[in-house]
Each structure stands twice: as structure tokens, then as C-alpha cells.
Amino acid sequence: MKTIATLPKSSSGLLVLTSWVLIFMELCTVFSGGEAAHAVKRFTGLYTGPYFDPSTTTNITTQLGTHAYLPCKVKQLGNKSVSWIRRRDAHILTVDRFTFIADDRFQAFLVESTDTWTLQVKYVQARDAGQYECQVSTEPKMSHFITLNVVVPKIEIMGESDIYVKTGSPVTLKCIITQSLEEPAYIFWYHDGERMLENYLAISEIRMERVRADTTIGTLQIHHARPEDSGNYTCSPSNLDSASVLLHVLNGEHPAAMQRGKNSASPIPGWSHLSMGLGLGACTSPRFAFAIALSVAAIAELLVT
Structure with a gap:
């Protein structure tokens, strides 16, 4: 009678364990597109933590x-x-x-x-x-x-905050945006709070261009300014602050007359009368003219007070 060799229990257990490992690895290969693959990918190699x-x-x-x-x-x-x-x-x-x-x-x-x-x-x-x-x-x-x-981009309209032009003159407003990493999607223009659309196209032109890597210029051009074009003009780029100017369209008036304010120079009381008296020097002796001028100026000062 032949003797059949048998494996020790420990060797048999090792063989079963090895088989299961091989089966698991095969399943991971078969389902490489699913959750198993994701788990293998995440924990590949020596896992030492995040x-x-x-x-x-x-x-x-x-x-x-x-x-x-x-x-x-x-x-x-x-x-x-x-x-x-x-x-x-x-x-x-x-x-x-x-x-x-x-x-x-x-x-x-x-x-x-x-x-x-x-x-x-x-x-x-x-x-x-x-x-x-x-x-x-x-x-x-x-x-x-x-x-x-x-x-934070900077935005301004080129020129003074108050612009004076004569009726019929062309007007060009330039809205300059600097330190801008991205070009704005649009620049809207407003006249006294009303967006300038089709009803303005007959008298104006609106355009936008990227002139440098960080600079965009929006231009509003009025071909022939009319008195009704006077008012506040605002350029408003997308996702940015706005900038405004005041346009004054004049009917022959001198701009300086409209710009006079509290900081303008005021005439000295009696000075015009003194000047008038000094003008007599052209036809009299200087000493006599000066005496008359002082007298006229003094009388004018008394009348004012």
C-alpha cells in the first residue's frame, strides 16, 4: 500500500491565503475602471499618510x-x-x-x-x-x-473733471483703465444716468480697445456737440468702479466766466476807481493825477461802506 504524502496544516493554510491574494489581485485588474481601481490608485506604494x-x-x-x-x-x-x-x-x-x-x-x-x-x-x-x-x-x-x-485696477476719464466746448464742436471722452489683469467684457457709457444706446448713435461713436497687457481704453466721441449734450458722462466697465466728467456745451459764452468760484480772485474795493484816476496821468502831470486818483478811491470806499 502506497503512502500518500500530505502537507502540514500550516503549509495548507499558506497555500489558501496565497490563492486568495492572487484572486484579489486579479479582481483589481478586471475592475480597473471602477471603485477598486480608485482605491488601489490612492493607496499605491508604501502608505505613510497624507x-x-x-x-x-x-x-x-x-x-x-x-x-x-x-x-x-x-x-x-x-x-x-x-x-x-x-x-x-x-x-x-x-x-x-x-x-x-x-x-x-x-x-x-x-x-x-x-x-x-x-x-x-x-x-x-x-x-x-x-x-x-x-x-x-x-x-x-x-x-x-x-x-x-x-x-485693483485704476479708472479715470482723461482730462479735467469739467469740460467746456462750443456748440457744434467735436467731443472725445477717453475712459482709461490701467493695472487690469483682464480686459473688461464691456464698457457702458451713461449720460445723466441714462445708458447711451441706439438713440445716441446718430451723434456719437463708442468703442473699446486693449492697448497694452494691462491697459484698456474706452472711447466716446460726439461729432457735433449740442446744448442738450451737456451733463454728466460716466464710463462703467464690467466688474469695476466707474468714472465721471461734466460736459458743458456753450452758446458762445466764455468758459472762464462759468468756472469762476469761491477760489477766484476778487477785486479790491475802490481799485477800479483808483485805476481810473491813474489813467489821467496820460493827460496831466503824474503828481496831479495820483492825487486825483487817491481822492476818487477814498470817495468810492466811503460810498461802499
Whole structure:
């Protein structure tokens, strides 16, 4: 009778375990497009816990009124949470996809293909500038800091704040926008609060052009100014402040007469009479003319008071 060799129990258990490992690896290969593949991808290699991708930026610059995106790349996150915190007031903005601030301009989302948790700040305001913390819920906490810089474009209408022209003259208003990272989608012009549309096209021309990498010029041209064209003109770019000027269309008046204000020079009482007396010097002796001038000036001063 032959003796059949048998494996020890320990060897048999090892064989079963090895078989299950091979089956599991085969299943991972078969379902490489599903959840199993995602799990294998996330935990590939020696798992040592979450860490920040060293290529993640630490500075973001955006323009006032636009949307800002602050990226935070966290590798091997596992079951940990990612929070965004505003450093100036230690306010928790988001935890994973949940928002914890009563400001719907803030939102966080995950781009799984790059393991990036991004904080979105819509319609950026000047006060949004500062440092933001991307924090992972390890023990102790891990943090990555990003500084948000907000560029505020400058806007002005070229020339004086009050413009004087004669009836029938051409008028060109230039709205200059500088320090602008993005070209505005549009520049609207308003005349006394009314947007200049089709009813103005017969007498005006409106255009916009990008002249440099950070400069845009909007132009309003009135071919033949009329008295009814007088008033306030405002250029209003998209997502930016506006600028205004006052246009005065004159019917032959001298502009200086309309510009006289409290800072204008006032005549000295009696001075016109003194000047008149001094004018006598052309036909009398200087000493006699000066005496008459002083007398006339003194009498005029008494009459005024």
C-alpha cells in the first residue's frame, strides 16, 4: 500500500491565503475602471499618510471682481478631512465640500484626478486679500498656506473733471483703465444716468480697445456737440468702479466766466476807481493825477461802506 504524502496544516493554510491574494489581485485588474481601481490608485506604494504636493503654489494674484481659485494638492489623504481657514480672523470657511461661512462666494471642491482641494472665491473684493490655510485633519494638524493678492485696477476719464466746448464742436471722452489683469467684457457709457444706446448713435461713436497687457481704453466721441449734450458722462466697465466728467456745451459764452468760484480772485474795493484816476496821468502831470486818483478811491470806499 502506497503512502500518500500530505502537507502540514500550516503549509495548507499558506497555500489558501496565497490563492486568495492572487484572486484579489486579479479582481483589481478586471475592475480597473471602477471603485477598486480608485482605491488601489490612492493607496499605491508604501502608505505613510497624507502629504502636500511640493509643487503646490503659495501665491495667487487675481483682479478685483473676478473669481479666484486657491489650490491645495494633498496626496494619500485617506479618510482625513481638508479644511480651508481664513487667517486674518481664523474663520473656518469650508470642511471638505461643506461651507461654514454665511458668504456664498466661498466654496470648496475636489478635483480627484489631481488630488486637489480648491477654494473658490467668487467676485473677489479688496478685503479678500490675505493668507489662507489649507488644513488636513491629521494629528498633529498639517497646514499649507496660500497668499491671495488682489489687484485693483485704476479708472479715470482723461482730462479735467469739467469740460467746456462750443456748440457744434467735436467731443472725445477717453475712459482709461490701467493695472487690469483682464480686459473688461464691456464698457457702458451713461449720460445723466441714462445708458447711451441706439438713440445716441446718430451723434456719437463708442468703442473699446486693449492697448497694452494691462491697459484698456474706452472711447466716446460726439461729432457735433449740442446744448442738450451737456451733463454728466460716466464710463462703467464690467466688474469695476466707474468714472465721471461734466460736459458743458456753450452758446458762445466764455468758459472762464462759468468756472469762476469761491477760489477766484476778487477785486479790491475802490481799485477800479483808483485805476481810473491813474489813467489821467496820460493827460496831466503824474503828481496831479495820483492825487486825483487817491481822492476818487477814498470817495468810492466811503460810498461802499
